[in-house]
Amino acid sequence: MWAEQRGIHVDQSELLCKDGCGYYGNPAWQGYCSKCWRVRTRSTQPDRQEYGPSSCPSPAGGAPLTFSKFEEKKNTEKGRRVNTMRRLFWGSSPSPPKKEPSESQIAALKAFQSLQPGDFTNFLKLLRRPASQNLQSRCTAFLNTMEAYHDLPVEKQSDLVQDFYQSIAGHFGSLPEEQTVQMMEHIEKLIMTRLHKWVFCHDSSDDEQKDLVLQRRIRALKWVTPKMLRVPFKEEGSEASDPFLTAITAIIEMDARRTPQDKLTCVSKCSQSVFQALASSSSEPANADDFLSGMIHVVLKANPPRLHSNMQYIIRFGLPHSLMAGESGYYFTNLCCAVAFIEKLDGPALNLSPEEFEEYMQGRRPPPHSGVEGCEGLCRARTNQQLLAEVTRRQEKLAEGVCAMQAELSQWVQAVQSQVDDIQAKVPLHITSTESDI
Structure with a gap:
């Protein structure tokens, strides 16, 4: 995937799903998109029974489904409770015939259709109406x-x-596709704002351990410079502020968001800032390789908190269309590629020998500084040097003033003493005794 001659290179075809469905793949899904990955995963588990709304059997066809082999190991009481949960989601009938929407439901859909993009507050107000x-x-x-x-x-x-998303999307089936997507984003925000504390960095996963490993890895690679990553930047702009600062701030902000869509918004903002920084640092338009190099630089510079957990949270609970297509899907796929590159980074990828790479990693070789990477430290060093020179000049000037003052004071003392001697020579001092002294 990565070519040594150019440092970092990725073919755009490698970002797409390995099944050739046309959507973006993801390293977390072994190169497949979320849809193909789920189909592939479920096909490798023949003992697992699907529990989507269209696959629930009718009461005459037998007992409702359980969660899978995991639930089969539970006792009968737990199975009954799980079945109750399924009926709460989708009811007991497998696929009831579609009913024509009532006038109130049509009015409710028209009200949803009038919502502006991102207007979550009014969405909640409409959701509380009797028609909804x-x-x-x-x-x-x-x-x-x-x-x-x-x-x-x-x-x-x-x-x-994910199955709930698929089920609930049918409620907005009569709306145009673009507005259905907006409604599903509101549904995601409604659901995941409540579930965030239960499912983020879950105890059943190893997300926390992988966060620590990735954080240490990024910290150990702090010596990697933009020049090594082939990030284009202006050499003469080394004294300016870091052009990637906005992107760094956006990727760090991702951890503070609660819903997958809001976290993806931070990823998109970060990526757009990377493109802007590349455009301002080079006269040539940025290509896909430059963008990926810039994204790697931003991740190394920011070392975002709980990066692995945030990415897994988006993958597990985000809307499929947000990850499989569009700008957000492209940006998130590149972020995943950047993290995968960092995890497997070695000397040849940076045009270094394995020995040089190990010396940098173990701190036996001083870290190189060039361009944006050394900008902050270089500016601070130059500022401190200028301040030190100014203090030195002030001290020298003060010392010269003290010497001049001492010389003037000495001359004044000599002049006063000379005047006193002259007066004493002209007018001798005679001490006469009086009767009272006797």
């Missing part, structure tokens, strides 16, 4: 049940959330 009671009840039941079963493995929780 069915949608609100389904969301509330899903949230309450997920919180009650928050001890399930995080992958099971991910499957439940």
